[in-house]
Amino acid sequence: MRSIPTRLLHPGMRLARRVYGRNGEVYLNAGVELTVRYISRLQELGFSHVHIEDRLMDGIEVKDVIAEETRTQAVRQVKGLLRTASSACARAIIHEPALTRTVDDIVEQLLSNTFSMLNLTEIRADGEYLFHHSVSVAVISLMAGMTLGYGRERLYSLGMGALLHDVGKVKVPKQILDKAGALTAEEFAEVKKHSTYGRDILRDNPDAAEIAYAHHERYNGDGYPRGQEGRDIHVFAQLTGLADVFDALTSDRCYRRAKPPCDALELLSGSGNWWFEARLVQAFMHSIAAYPTGTxxxxxxxxxxxxxxxxxxxxxxxxxxxxxxxxxxxxxxxxxxxxxxxxxxxxxxxxxxxxxxxxxxxxx
Ligand SMILES: [Fe+2]
Structure with missing residues (x-):
């Protein structure tokens, strides 16, 4: 199996993995033979890639580090949370048993899967960036946390905070968040407030609140909102920040094409003790494949x-x-x-x- 761009699909190819619709429903099942109609529908829905079966890769599986169902469920929950207009509701959802179970599941699965590297294999429709991004940031920062030897409890706190790091965006006007063109200085200042909003929403959970507050701080003091420097930045916030930058660089956005993981990793490895503490960058690089399976x-x-x-x-x-x-x-x-x-x-x-x-x- 290998991942290919939907624009290169042709009828007769067979899907190797399920494709999920916007609400987590199975849109197409693994094994389905693609037709002209399916292909144009996948393109219309904004899927950039899908996994297809390929005889050259017989016996090779592109494994995700967590189960497909867990990822889909986490995406659905984050979506519910970030779609919640009022921060009062958002506050309540942090104590939702379903959310705590999902974070527990992610941590458990990562702990029992110590051999696989993270292969960027994510397949998502247009307009779903923020939800998938939140889940990826949680998974990637947890993998770095595991390399640093964190135990279950610390991983849980890191995972919960990383999953909710951008929750403050619920309070940023939607027309600014969804704006396709460049932001004005005032609009950018508004977007930057999401870290403070996030801290307020998550104030019942100090680690998560600190992650939301400090994930845009940078080691050299160039970040926001406080312009913290070096080790003053909470280590969980730095790991989340690293994962945030990596996932953003390797994702297609309306304003730029995705970089391949090898380029993003090279960029980050040059950023040690500049944007992020060098030992954290190293831990981070330990478990991410520069050349994902199928490259x-x-x-x-x-x-x-x-x-x-x-x-x-x-x-x-x-x-x-x-x-x-x-x-x-x-x-x-x-x-x-x-x-x-x-x-x-x-x-x-x-x-x-x-x-x-x-x-x-x-x-x-
Ligand atoms: Fe953010």
Whole structure:
């Protein structure tokens, strides 16, 4: 299975994973053969990518670090929460048993899954950014927290706060949040208030309140709202801030295309002790795959292949199924570890290049 842009889909391809609609309902099931009608509907709904079955990747699964149902449920709950117009209601929902159960589930699943790296595989419709983003930020910051050796209780506090870090946005006027063009200085000042609003909404839960308040602070003092510096910034808020920046960089937004994870990781690794404390950046990089499963890569040997997985702690050194030799001739597919073979990824192909190349190589 591999993820491909919906604009490159053609009839006859088979979905490898479920596609969910806006309310968490199953829109298309795994195994469905795509038709012209399904493809145009997926494009209309604003899905940028879906997972399809691919014989070149037989036996390779793109695993998420948490169960599909848990992620969908978390997204639904955050959506309910952030759609709540009044902060009084938002305050009440923090004590919702369903929300605490979801955070517990996420923590439990991450703790029992210590071998997988995070592969960015998220598939979402247009207009759903904030909800999916909140869940991704929780998952990514928790993975960094695990690398730092946090126990269950700290992870729970971090997860709850990270999931709700942008809750203050319920009090920012919707027309500003949804504005497609550049914000005026006044509008930006209004958006920035979400961290203070978030702190007020979450005041019953000190860790979560601090995360909401300080997730836009930066190590060098350039952040807001207080312009805190260095270790004065709560470590949970820094982890949430890191995850927030990473997820935003790797997501398509109306004003810019997503960066591949390898570029976002490189950018963040250069930001140690500048935007975020270096040891936190390192912990963060420990569990995120720079080249998600299914990425087509050119190796330093000149060979080309497809990433099958990435060993924990070695983001930039994936295991690769080699498909072409340095001259570009098809070879019998074989799997190698770039780390053990002293190789590295010279270049990751973009979606279109990868799609074209795999099309030529696909077994007939
Ligand atoms: Fe924020």
């Amino acid at each position: 087509v890569v050119e190796l330093s040997s000149g060979e080309t292949g497809i990433v099958i997985d990435t060993p924990k702690g070695h983001s930039f050194f994936p295991n690769v199924r080699v498909l072409m030799d340095p001259e570009g001739a098809k070879v019998i597919p074989h799997d190698i570890s770039t780390m053990e073979s002293n190789l590295w990824v010279a270049r990751a192909l973009n979606d279109d290049e990868g799609y074209q190349l795999l099309g030529q190589l696909a077994p007939q």
